[in-house]
Amino acid sequence: MSLLQPFFPLTSTFFGLSYKFKEPFLQEVFACIKHMNMSYVDVMGMPTYERRFFIRIFTEQIEHQKEVIEEQQKNATASNGKGKRVTRISGNAVKNYSGRI
DSSP states (O other): OOOOOOSSOOSOSOOOOOHHHHHHHHHHHHHHHHHHOOOHHHHHHSOHHHHHHHHHHHHHHHHHHHHHHHHHHHHHHHTTTOOOOSSOOOHHHHHTOOSOO
8 A cells, every 4th residue: 555645745754853953952941941940841932032032141141240250359369369457466466365355
C-alpha cells in the first residue's frame, strides 16, 4: 500500500527548529530560568523580543555591577592596602593595654 502524497509537496515533514537555532534558544531559556528566576512556562510563552530584551537588560546590569566592583577595588588598592589611623598610639600604650575600653 502506498502512502498518500501530501497536498503541498514539502522538503520536510516536521516543522521545528533546526539544531543551529535550537541550542541558542535553549541557552536563552536556561539563562532566564537560572539567573532571572523565571519559570519555564513563562519563558516558553514569552515572545522572542521580550525574552531577548530581558536578557539584554540583565546583561547590562551585571556589566554595570562589575564596573562598580572594579572601581571599588581600584580605589582600595590606590591606598597601598594600608588602613587609615584616626589616632596615634604609642608603643607603651599598646603594651599596657588591658583589653578594656
